[in-house]
Amino acid sequence: MNQNQKRKPVTPFTGLTKQVWDFGELVLRSRTARALEQGTTLYPVFRELRFAARIEHEVLLDAIALDPAWRAERLFSETLILIGEGLYVTGYASRKADYSSYNFYVWAESLVRAEEAKQRILDKAGSTRIAEPMFTIDWHFASAMGGMDVASIEEIANDVLRDRAYPELKGSVHDFIRRYLAAPETVLVLQGPPGTGKTRLIRGILGEMSRRKGEQARALYTGDVRALAGDDLFVRFITGTHDAFVVEDADHLLKPRADGNEHLHRFLTIADGVVRAQGRKIIFSTNLPNVGDLDDALIRPGRCFARIHVRALSGAEAHALAQEIAGGDAEKLARAGVAFAAEEGRKRSLAEVYVAMR
Secondary structure: OOOOOOOOOOOOOOOOOOOOOHHHHHHHHHHHHHHHHHHOOOOOOOOOOEEEOOOOOOHHHHHOOOOOOOOEEEEOOOOOEEEOOOEEEEEEEEOOOOOOEEEEEEEEEEHHHHHHHHHHHHHHHHHHHHOOEEEEEEEOOOOOOOOEEEEEEEEEEEOOOHHOOOOOOOOOOHHHHHHHOOOOOOOEEOOOOOOOOOHHHHHHHHHHHHHHHOOOEEEEOOOHHHHHHHOOOHHHHOOOOOOOEEEEEEHHOOOOOOHOOOOOHHHHHHHHHOOOOOEEEEEEEOEEEEEEEHOOOOOOOOOEEEEEOOOOOOOHHHHHHHHHHHOHHHHHHHHHHHHHHOOOOOOOOOOHHHHHHO
16 A cells, blocks of 8 residues: 555444344334434333233234224234334233233333323223232243243232141241231241142232232242343342242252352342342242251341241141131032041141142
């Protein structure tokens, strides 16, 4: 190159890379990017709508999609995208045995537009909408493509908790839950064999959270070791709106760090470390047989409210619980008597008692 020739200035390359797993999110991000480039405001208002209804999700989403108030697109039966003047909505549904859960994300040009859209969606559900207290499970897991994915499920808070089912608790079950929710300690560990009522108790705690709030409590939930391998999930819990972090079958997370446990330190940090959970609760269930199998730092006073060893019921305890459940129903008691006749006197799990009473 001739020394007298000037080099052309090199335009620096700038770019932004974002992995998006959802088509509705891709459309929204593209629209938002164009609006920012053009110097305009598109959707300054965001709202979220969660509910459950006793109706097939295809039927309800069809009714919402065919409303002339907006244009709709469907890629799958359980998803939809709604587009209107000053409005963008993505909707997702999941089916349970006797009802369906719905989660709508609403972006709008104004508060009025957002509330109108929410009410129009609820009107489609009508009398099928479930009015009982509910809580939301945000189930996080590692996706096949290497990212983090989440499924939101609405659960009805209708679990019946009986004191006879938890003889290891001091006082009533409801008093135990009340004290835990009021306590400054964050951690609760439920330890015991499968079928002894750990999950039922967790659901009872989440249901009581919803009743106290007057709206759905939200629980961040996972059992995926890969989802817990980084800091992302823990940052979401600390900075987000979840009321509880629930980890079931957490045997691999609770063992002492001296035994090679590489995940526990993150829970210790958010439970009572430099970053605090600020009133949120962390609940573990585990099948580890011995209390000594747990890391001492997790269950120390000030961090752990209680570690409860949920056990099987003695023959007499199982029979008393069966009588209470039957409530004088001779047929139910007879069925329980037949079920308990085999290996009389053997300890029974809570699950066995409830199965016998069906």
